[in-house]
Amino acid sequence: MNSHxxxxxxxxxxxxxxxxxxxxxxxxxxxAFHTDTKYVMIDVQDNSVYVTFDNxxxxxxxxxxxxxxxxxxxxxxxxxxxSADAVVQVSQFLD
Numbered sequence: 001m002n003s004h005x006x007x008x009x010x011x012x013x014x015x016x017x018x019x020x021x022x023x024x025x026x027x028x029x030x031x032a033f034h035t036d037t038k039y040v041m042i043d044v045q046d047n048s049v050y051v052t053f054d055n056x057x058x059x060x061x062x063x064x065x066x067x068x069x070x071x072x073x074x075x076x077x078x079x080x081x082x083s084a085d086a087v088v089q090v091s092q093f094l095d
Contacts, residue, residue: 045087
């Protein structure tokens with residue numbers, strides 16, 4: 001059996017500020033993350049959003065909510081509002 005153990009309590013990446021992403025009727029993605037960032041916490045604020053990670057267009061059949069991901073996965077995230085405009089805030093963490 002293989003396993004990859006990582007820090008369960010990652011440190012915030014203090015070299016960068018969080019990003020706020022305005023989500024409306026067009027698909028949006030995050031700007032590039034800092035090169036030292038290993039994980040991100042994505043917090044959906046105000047209203048619900050739909051999100052995909054496989055380069056497909058988000059729709060009502062996709063995920064939504066608070067998400068913690070590896071930075072590589074978060075770079076592929078695409079968001080679109082569910083019913084009203086929303087804000088998605090991302091915080092970057094080190095390993």
